[in-house]
Amino acid sequence: MSGAVVSERTAMPGAPAETAPLAAAAPLLKVDGIHTYYGKSHILHGVSLVVGRGEVVGLLGRNGVGKSTTLKAIAGIVHPAQGQVVFDDHPMLRLRPHKVARLGIAYVPEDRRIFRYLTVLENLRTGLDRRGVDRAAKARLLDKAFAYFPRLAERRGQTGGTLSGGEQQMLAIARAMMLEPKIVLLDEPTEGLMPSMVSQIGEIVGALGGEGVAVLLVEQNVPLTLQACRRVYFIEKGVVRHHAMAADLHVDHPAIHQYLGV
Amino acid sequence: MSVPLDQVLIQTLNGIVTGMILALVSSGLTLIFGIMDVVNFAHGELFMLGAYVGVLTLAATGNFWIALVVATLVIALLGAAIYLTTLRPLIGRDPLTTILATFGISLVLQNYALWQFGPVSRKIEEPFTGHFTLFYLDYPFYRLAVAALAAAIIGGLWLFLKYGTYGIWIRATTQDRVMAQAMGIPVPWVLTAVFALGAGMAAASGVLFGPLVGVNSQMGANWVLRAFIVVVVGGMGSLGGSIAAAIFISLLEAYASLWFSPAQAVIVSFVVLILTLLFRPTGLFVSTPK
Numbered sequence A: 001m002s003g004a005v006v007s008e009r010t011a012m013p014g015a016p017a018e019t020a021p022l023a024a025a026a027p028l029l030k031v032d033g034i035h036t037y038y039g040k041s042h043i044l045h046g047v048s049l050v051v052g053r054g055e056v057v058g059l060l061g062r063n064g065v066g067k068s069t070t071l072k073a074i075a076g077i078v079h080p081a082q083g084q085v086v087f088d089d090h091p092m093l094r095l096r097p098h099k100v101a102r103l104g105i106a107y108v109p110e111d112r113r114i115f116r117y118l119t120v121l122e123n124l125r126t127g128l129d130r131r132g133v134d135r136a137a138k139a140r141l142l143d144k145a146f147a148y149f150p151r152l153a154e155r156r157g158q159t160g161g162t163l164s165g166g167e168q169q170m171l172a173i174a175r176a177m178m179l180e181p182k183i184v185l186l187d188e189p190t191e192g193l194m195p196s197m198v199s200q201i202g203e204i205v206g207a208l209g210g211e212g213v214a215v216l217l218v219e220q221n222v223p224l225t226l227q228a229c230r231r232v233y234f235i236e237k238g239v240v241r242h243h244a245m246a247a248d249l250h251v252d253h254p255a256i257h258q259y260l261g262v
Numbered sequence B: 001m002s003v004p005l006d007q008v009l010i011q012t013l014n015g016i017v018t019g020m021i022l023a024l025v026s027s028g029l030t031l032i033f034g035i036m037d038v039v040n041f042a043h044g045e046l047f048m049l050g051a052y053v054g055v056l057t058l059a060a061t062g063n064f065w066i067a068l069v070v071a072t073l074v075i076a077l078l079g080a081a082i083y084l085t086t087l088r089p090l091i092g093r094d095p096l097t098t099i100l101a102t103f104g105i106s107l108v109l110q111n112y113a114l115w116q117f118g119p120v121s122r123k124i125e126e127p128f129t130g131h132f133t134l135f136y137l138d139y140p141f142y143r144l145a146v147a148a149l150a151a152a153i154i155g156g157l158w159l160f161l162k163y164g165t166y167g168i169w170i171r172a173t174t175q176d177r178v179m180a181q182a183m184g185i186p187v188p189w190v191l192t193a194v195f196a197l198g199a200g201m202a203a204a205s206g207v208l209f210g211p212l213v214g215v216n217s218q219m220g221a222n223w224v225l226r227a228f229i230v231v232v233v234g235g236m237g238s239l240g241g242s243i244a245a246a247i248f249i250s251l252l253e254a255y256a257s258l259w260f261s262p263a264q265a266v267i268v269s270f271v272v273l274i275l276t277l278l279f280r281p282t283g284l285f286v287s288t289p290k
Helices: A002-009 A067-075 A097-103 A120-128 A135-148 A150-154 A165-177 A195-210 A222-228 A254-260 B005-036 B043-061 B064-090 B095-117 B141-163 B165-175 B177-182 B187-209 B219-233 B239-256 B262-279
Strands: A027-038 A041-052 A056-060 A082-087 A105-108 A183-187 A214-218 A231-236 A239-245 B131-134 B137-140
Touching (some): A041 A056, A056 A067, A056 A195, A056 A254, A097 A105, A097 B177, A214 A222, A231 A254, B005 B137, B005 B239, B043 B095, B064 B095, B064 B187, B137 B141, B177 B187, B219 B239
Parallel strands (some): A183 A214
Antiparallel strands (some): A027 A082, A231 A239, B131 B137
């Protein structure tokens, strides 16, 4: 194991975020040098990354380095003061979040944010009842979500607040799928879930990728991230410091230690 | 001190009729509070202006029902305009600013009405004038119709919120505005529409209640005070709670006026308000989710 570490270490430290060779040919999402502030504190110091069509990409880093903020900036919830987000050839900056969602970016936040007093079916309808989706298409989307998550079908009349943590996470992902997104932004989907649920979430991420839906995954669970993703970005103090093909990494890789170790 | 049964029954009926109107006024207020945390002090003036638009339309067309619909639509548009010009720029500011803003609007509208329509009360003619005998009283059918209509409007609102797509949008926005936007719900539009809806309901109550009292520039102030009590007692932002509280408080006031003068009976609702705030500040009727 140590031999591999030495050979890869040379390529790693301080490597610029040069994405071109690793990225898919036609990027779906291009984030270019975004800076964000919460009040006076400077959170993102020029984050750049790309995600290809149907590509599953991981975003790793310690707590508080700006991973969630990056997702929020892409979703239009946080407006960067500087930089660009281009999605599917649309410049996205200063677009309201509902317009971002309609363009095909689905956001699954860290704390799931299920509508607690809406039933499971009503939660799904928040994404389903939109122009251009006829009755047949709605039925098809619901069937698909219930095939992924049979538990939700059983509980469709129950309010979101009465679901377990794992069920709420399923609902959050299913709800995002109702938008028929081109990309899903997943923020720590396995946080606080029991192991059986964690592996199920991993399968779902893989299945989304298999359907041609891109995923930008923020996770603390490194093995899951390396297994589910094609590429991984490492973020530190609001900047992307490094990126690599997931296949070239493993849990003991020096990059993992450098950017995630304590 | 003993009270004859017929008086109790009459007051029960009166309490329910007033309660349904109060419920209609309060549900607009609680809907607006629930979704945007705005305490709309101008709600009573929307009620009052609705009644005046009803008076004018009735004079022009001679048809009470057209007047009801026109007043609702006109005041809904006014509500949307007030929201867009006055409240929307204040989003994200201290809630106190929205209280001051809506209070300012209420003063402007009240004085506008005084200037435009004068101090003398106008009358809206009842759309039908039948009576039935209730013990020793000729009880007007219109009073019952008012209660039924208010119940129908509230029922319609409930069905709309429960099953309609826009109803789901409104409830989702109430619960989590940011997540609603992330699901593609046009939240700025939803907020404007809810303010318009609340204003329209206030106007409808004003027209319905017009024939029972006079229409004047002060009529809103009396109602909005009671509506605020109802909203607090019912649990801020809870629609079902407001309806229950409206009927509860109106019945209490109606029974209290068996012993005291109606002016003194109003004290009962303040007592209920104070007791609620002391012992159950989240509201007496909060089992219904938002």
